Amino acid sequence: MIAMMTGLVRAELLKLKRSLIVLLILSIPLMVFLLGVMVVASGNGPAEWPMLAMSGAAIWSFFLLPMTATALTALVAQLEHGSRGWSYALALPHPKWAVLTAKAVIVVAVMAMISLLVGAANIASGIVGEWFLPGKVLQGDLPLGLMVALMAKMGLAGLLVVAIQFVIAIRYESFAVPVVFGIAGTFVAVVATGAKQGLYFPWLMATNILNSDPQAATQVMLMGSIGGLALFIVGIAWLSRRDWQ
């Protein structure tokens, strides 16, 4: 089983060679970095390191995380849709769920990598931003622990959105379907931010890690992670059983 999954994951990694994956992995943290530098350098940004960490995490969780999940899942799925590769991949002497799980592992691993890079980019933006403000520094210590904790918790809470996007991207051959779904989810999240029920909206779960109520933050983290894991399992089981035309 382990040897089979290792082979499948290695194959999935190789399929991504020379794809847009590198652009995706680098561009998101770069955006966070540039935005952070501009905010800090303007002199009107956060005065303390923890505030910078949280504002960067807010941008990531509210907008960039769902958009990254949308783009990444669509990219991974299109490798097969675009090359009519499902007929080959799913006719191999492996269970179909194993083939799909290998793709899910890649998606989750790349999301985790981008999360860490976004956290690093956020800290780096504070350091670089300070260079433009002689005599003014962000107060407090570098919030490395806070940043890692926020990214990890947001990653867990955002797992449900990643799973939703994954299932849709694999199910539909058209690139447009998961992209439209992702944009719509992010748009509705903007509207739902102020609503009490917004806490349970999958596209807002990662952002609600920053909720002032620690109990609510823990609740969304558990809901997002357990819900995401459950949807991955149910979604992959469903996709494995359906016909592949």
Place this chain on the structure above:
Amino acid sequence: MSIAIQTDGLKRTYGSFRAVDGVDLHVPAGSVFGFLGPNGAGKTTTIRLLLGLIRADHGRVELNGIDLTQARSAALSGVGAIVESPSLYPNLTGREVLRVTAHLLRLKATEIDRVLSIVDLIDAANRRVRDYSLGMRQRLAIARALMGRPKLLILDEPTNGLDPAGIADMRRLIRGLPTASGTTVFVSSHQLAEMQQMTDHCALIKSGRLVFQGRLEALMAQAPAEFLIETEAGDEVLRIARKAGLNAEVGAGEVIIRQAMDRRARASFLREIWSEGHAVSGAHLRETRLEDLFLKLTTGTEVSS
């Protein structure tokens, strides 16, 4: 004789449309088996059923003696396949595409060079697939299907879109596989003339039902070659033919004998015509085309060349 593919009463419907309607296939091991039919006859649906990509409403599939439903992975472990025309992974090189398969099937890297040499792609192996011609992509797809030395190769329309040279290459490759590696090749196509040159067994499918299955020569024997005699004395020659018990008819400036005749019988018949003083300006055999036979079997229409 062992059987590479056996299906019993395979059925698959889409709404009220019966795409595959009770197909019983028996593909002998070591054969090149042509699965022939027009577009929309149910070839690709049958292949998807054989590979477990879609589920049958009824019936069962055995690949190399293993039931697909009961032991899917084991049944597919000796099978390589091309379904429709895969574009493979255009961002990868040919060698990398095969490396993906080597990871998937846990094969050694030496297997990559082996299959590349079979399809004659060694020199182009390090070029990106997006730069490959359609023929090269098809050959790479065959190479990928050959990874791991499968006992059974299932190819869906492998000559689709290829130019005549590409088709000839593919024909040579497919015909050589049973001898070179003992592989059974199940190949679907709507290009009947091409399949006539490539296969030794075949099944004809129309509207989801098999209309013939067996050796190609048994199929061809159902419509023997026509013996054409060019003569201005059509009625006289027809009389002689009928007197000899031959199934004949008069055409434009010729008499057509629709009956199997060996060389001696043909020579004897021509001597009979000459002995009665009738001039013959030419005589030749017109081989029956698989296309004609297919149309005859499926529509009852006879098509002349």
